[in-house]
Amino acid sequence: MTRSANTSVPPDLADLMARYLDRQTANHGAGLAANLDGGEVEAFDAAPVQTVDPRVAWDEALTVVRFLDPTAATRGWQVPPEWSILVAAQEPATALAFAVGNYPQQVRHVRPLLHGADLTTLRPSAGRPVTVAALTAWATRAAEQGQFQNVLTALGALRLARQFDAAETLARLEVPQAWRALWVNEAAALAWHRGHADEAAASWQQQAESVPVLFNRGMAALFLGRSAEARFPLAGAARQLPEAGAWHHLAGLYIALAEMTA
Numbered sequence: 001m002t003r004s005a006n007t008s009v010p011p012d013l014a015d016l017m018a019r020y021l022d023r024q025t026a027n028h029g030a031g032l033a034a035n036l037d038g039g040e041v042e043a044f045d046a047a048p049v050q051t052v053d054p055r056v057a058w059d060e061a062l063t064v065v066r067f068l069d070p071t072a073a074t075r076g077w078q079v080p081p082e083w084s085i086l087v088a089a090q091e092p093a094t095a096l097a098f099a100v101g102n103y104p105q106q107v108r109h110v111r112p113l114l115h116g117a118d119l120t121t122l123r124p125s126a127g128r129p130v131t132v133a134a135l136t137a138w139a140t141r142a143a144e145q146g147q148f149q150n151v152l153t154a155l156g157a158l159r160l161a162r163q164f165d166a167a168e169t170l171a172r173l174e175v176p177q178a179w180r181a182l183w184v185n186e187a188a189a190l191a192w193h194r195g196h197a198d199e200a201a202a203s204w205q206q207q208a209e210s211v212p213v214l215f216n217r218g219m220a221a222l223f224l225g226r227s228a229e230a231r232f233p234l235a236g237a238a239r240q241l242p243e244a245g246a247w248h249h250l251a252g253l254y255i256a257l258a259e260m261t262a
Helices: 013-026 041-046 054-061 063-068 083-089 133-144 148-160 164-171 177-193 197-206 211-223 227-240 246-261
Strands: none
Touching: 054 063, 054 083, 063 177, 063 211, 083 148, 133 148, 133 164, 148 164, 148 177, 164 177, 177 197, 177 211, 197 211, 211 227, 211 246, 227 246
């Protein structure tokens, strides 16, 4: 069926997913990795997925910092030990928080979205932890020395490794006021990814409005089964995210999914 330019019908999710994956192939410069094995959406899910370039993942993993601390120049931030191991070990994600360490290319498990799965069943679960001894030691030293920049990236990396208790220890640290917005968002993301969805959603509702917080409010509402509530905050985030960026595309996917399931 051909849609007119003035139609209010949301784009077909399969078409949107295909366009998103095309962008991944075409635009490494925006942090979009070529993860396709052929041109079909179904084949993308059926075949082994190419590992995301760790440098691409790292750039996207720091995007949130530039919104919650506009004065932060992340170019010189230290990559945590064992980052490449973490990227290679990531299982496909669906409900992804906008937080340090997370990158949109983790959302590559297309089939549940295309086939009408109950979104509440697609929230993160604990999963198997990844052994990252060097990262853990680095995080400990950073905390002891008050290196909050490194502590923040260690917190995100430990969450990716599903070393939730170690990440929780960092999340409880007292930090300077300038870091508070980033810190409370990270604490909520930690709760979300360890399976405490209601706690995380409540925290994002209480946080001051920002692009990452709007994204996370909408994402949480979507995967808590409240699709009608998800569209407004996701749209607010998408409008402020660079159109060439992977986080903008992921927000668009979540908006289309909210439209289809509301």
